[in-house]
Amino acid sequence: MASALRISIGQHTDKGRKEINQDFHGALVPEGRLLETKGIAAVVADGISTSPDSREAAETAVKSFLSDYFATPDGWSVKQSGDKVLSAANAWLYGRTRSGDGRYDHDRGFVSTFTALILKGCTAHVLHVGDARVYRLTGGALSQLTRDHCVRLEDGASMLERALGIAPTLKIDYCAVPFQKGDVFLLATDEMAGHLARQTPDVLQKLLNEFAQAEDLDQLARQAIARAVIEGANDNLTVQILRVDALPETAEEDLETLAGQLPVPVDLQPGQVIDGWRLLELVHVSGRSQLFKAQDPETGELVAFKVPAASAAADGSFLQSFLMEEWVARRLDNRHLMRTSQGKDSGRPARTRLYTTFQWVEGQSLTRWMEQNSEPDMAVVFGLVSDIAKGLQAMHRHQMVHQDLRPDNVMITPEGRAVLIDFGSTHVLGSLRQAAGLPGGVHGQGVATHQYMAPEGFFGVPADPSFDIYSLGVIAYQMLTGKLPYGADMARAASPAAQLRVAYRPASENGGRVPVWADAALRKAVHADPSRRYKEPSELVADLSRPNPTLPGIRPTAIAARDPVRFWQLVSLCLAVIIIALLYRLSAS
Structure with missing residues (x-):
């Protein structure tokens, strides 16, 4: 079960030496799906001191954001949601300004600074306009975001150049940074931020330690503001303290941030230790990645340790897709699917470089297995096909399409169990990226070789479960015959119409090993028209296991063969009826 993001939060505001408090702040920690799709929001706003309407402007900005942001579509990114909500708030405030005294006096009107911190997944998103500040305390170091x-101005005063309500259009600063358990975020309006900036290093470090360790953050926020007032602060003061107590699993939308923040390891060699993983041997190298067998020396756990190739280090889209493979695997739990390593839950240090780890699957690829078993027993083939189908079924229940199913991506364990690996091309149906109109993560990255890819994929049709069913049918056909159902002809077809004209090569004609009824099931699975394929992998397995008389080319089995007892009962009944009829006729004559 995925853990949820948990934080401790403390906040306080004070009018300081002013007559009224024109600051406003708020925070919202949702539950359930909103926590995953929208995250936790903390917001501060500071109305300009020269306007009697600025308190209302700050309050309106905070309340409208906390209401409207959480009502935006699930598929929208934080930035997209923030832009829409704040643009609407700015338009409303600017309209109020233009209809009042602010139309003629720039020091009046409905004008406010605005700063929001959204903690979503394992990423902190900042939306900012004005002079409030967001700080992050991590590893004992404080940084301004x-x-x-x-x-x-020349007299030492300052004037806002950007804020809500100043202009008809709004330019918002946005940034996103990953965070870890124990990190602390501070939101402070300008006077409180200035107070923090004036502290000596020793005093500031003591205060930061209190932020990181205090149990009552509300009390600490009150004390920090009271200290600022005593030391001469002469404006409204607001501070919010957010401390990360527990992390969720990495969210899909965090991948872009991680891909941009973590460096790609280069020149790795067996024997090196990366974040506690000792590299044992280099297993596979391609133009896009390297795969090592690695081990946790403390627990003995073996993993497949995968790193991007150096040539792909600058390809942000590929790096997101690379991380997506692990994201997919974390959401699947099936003995016929590759799993992530257990290291995340065993106190392993935070990842410092870009790599992924999966549980090591002992065995050989299906490609190698077929080379060693040119004429496998039908029952063995059906068992392996059933294993693969179970893995696909589990993926499809999670709205995931493997999309790169081929013999190289199926491992056969020593006990004869099939395990699907390599989720680098997995397409997540209805994902947040897809709903937002963004690149679909791994979709389109390294899809299956042409012999195993569903024909419609050649023409850009979005992947759905029928893609995997086609690939499974091709694999089953190849295991039984050593050949492919269309050879290379399907890959050469220049249009969907041409694909429908490509002739299927009956598996039952290859040495007579494949029964006609099994051939009919294979023909349906690999049909060029996806609407005529099986809807579920389990349906293919069922029809490979026993004759299905509804399939084209399969004549219904005679009742004498299906149920001889019932057949002879019917024959006897018919004879009895005939005898009775004859007796009746004889007696009538």
Whole structure:
């Protein structure tokens, strides 16, 4: 079960030495699906001190954001949702400004700074306009995630150059950074931020340690503001403290951030140790990645340790797809599917470089297995096909299409169990990326070789479960015959119409090993028209196991063969009826 993001939060605001408090703040920690799709939001706003309407502007900005952001579609990214909601709020505030005194006086009107921090998955998103600030405390070091949108004047005063309600259009600063358990985020309006900036290193470090360790963050926020007032702060003050207590599993939309933040390891050699994994041997090399067999020296766990090739280090799209493979595997739990390693749950340090780890599957590829078993027993073939179908069925229940099913991506364990590996081309149906109109993660990256890919895939048709059923049918055909159902002809077809004209090569004609009824099942599975294929992998397995008289080319078995007792009962009944009829006629005459 995936863990959920958990935080501790403390917040406080004070008018300081001012007559009224024109700051406003708020936070919302949702439950259930909203926590996953929208995250946790903390917001601060500071109305300009020269306007009597600025308190209302700040309050409107915060309340409207916390209401409207969580009502945006699930498929929208944080940035897209924030842009839409804040643009609407800005338009409303600007309209109020233009209809009041602010139309003639720039120091009046419905004007407010605005800064929001969204913690979603394992990524912190910042939406910012104005001079409030967001700080991050991680590893004992404090960094500022925002910049002030203000201009310093000759007399030492400052003037906002960007804020809500100033102009008809709004330019929002946005950034996203990954975070870890124990990280602390601070949101502070300008006066509180200035107070923090004026602290000596020793005093600031002591305060930061309190933020990281205090049990009552609300009390700590009150104390920090009270200290600022005592030390001369003369404006409204607001501070929010968010401490990360527990992390969820990596979310799909975090992959872009991770791909941009983590460096790609280069020149790896057996014997090296990466984040506690000792590389044992280089197993496979391709133009896009390297695969090592690695081990956790403490637990003895063996893993497949996969790193991008150096040539792909600058390809952001590929790196996201690379990470997506592990994201997919974490959501699947089936003995016929590759699984991620257990290291994440065993206190392993945070990942410092870009790689993925999966449980090591001992055995050989199906390609190698077929080379060693040119005429396998039918029952063995059906058993392996059933294993693969069970793995596909589990993926399809999670709205995932493997999309690269071929013999090289099926492992046969020593006990004869089939395990699907390599989720690098998996397409997630209805994913957040797909719903938002963004690139579909791994979709389209390294899809199956042409011999195993569903024909419609050649012409850009989006993947669905029928893709995998076609590939499974080709694999089953090849295991039984050593050949392919269409040879290379299907890959050469120049249009969907031409694909429908490619002739299927009956498996039952290859030495007579494949029964006609099994051949009919294979023909249906690999049909060029996806609407005429099986809807579920299990349906193919069922029809390979026993004759299905509804399939084309399969004549119904005679009742005498299916149920001889019932056949002779019917014959006897017919004879009895005939005898009775004859007796009746004789007696009538």
